[in-house]
Amino acid sequence: MTVLLAEQRGGVRTLTLNRPDRRNALDRALWAALREQLAEIAAGAARAVVLTGAGGAFSAGADLSATADVEEFPDPAEEMRGINEVVRRLHELPVPTVAKVRGPAYGAGWNLALACDLVVAAPDARFCQIFTRRALSPDCGGSWVLPRLVGIQQAKRLTLLAEAIGAEEALALGLVTWVRPEPEIDAFTAELAERLAAGAPTALAQTKALLAAGADRTLDEALDAETRAQAVNLAGPDVLEAFAAFLEKREPVFPGANANSEAAAEM
Secondary structure, three states: OOOEEEEEEOOEEEEEEOOHHHOOOEOHHHHHHHHHHHHHHHHHHOOEEEEEEOOOOOEOOEOHHHOOOHHHOOOHHHHHHHHHHHHHHHHHOOOOEEEEEOOEEEOHHHHHHHOOOEEEEOOOOEEEOHHHHHOOOOOOOHHHHHHHHHOHHHHHHHHHOOOEEEHHHHHHHOOOOEEOOHHHHHHHHHHHHHHHHOOOHHHHHHHHHHHHHHOOOOHHHHHHHHHHHHHHHHOOHHHHHHHHHHHHOOOOOOOOOOOOHHHHHOO
């Protein structure tokens, strides 16, 4: 069975974690498949990404049955470095990303969803930083992203107690962008991804990079970074199309070339 399904429609690539018998728990094969897909997308294979899970679950987190034999993993740090590369690539993609969450998003699975730019949840979605229940500490970027989204006290509550929360509470905390009824979530996410894919690729990449780095910058540093980003935007073809569309009172149709990820990385 293919552990990761990849479907391309126009500029949108949908990646579906496909181990429904294990509630899409993440094993070595799935991490490797994600790493390969994200490398393709970063190289220009898509203009927006939807990450979701098969069979009514997003992901139950790491597949502990695959790690039960500790002798199979003589170097846990090396194992984590391979996983971290997936998380880093997802955070740093120059194209917009959307997590579509049904059912459980636990542990590493939840932190993959949080690595996406936007999160759409069904009413039955459940979220849990389950690590301490398994005598582990957060990984896959959870210790970095949670305090930035909810503040240090709520981050401590979610990680130390490992409580599961529902979609509406996640929405109230700012951990979910939208909650949509089950009959609407697929169409809503598809339309959202198409809107993102139709955007100006360079401007979207610059915006993502600026926001990702903004929390750790002074105002002067942020202003300098914005200046560099705007110079890149103004030198590209998307601005000409945007201005022409404004004058002609029509929607812009931006060139298909993806943004230069190196330029975005310099922000």
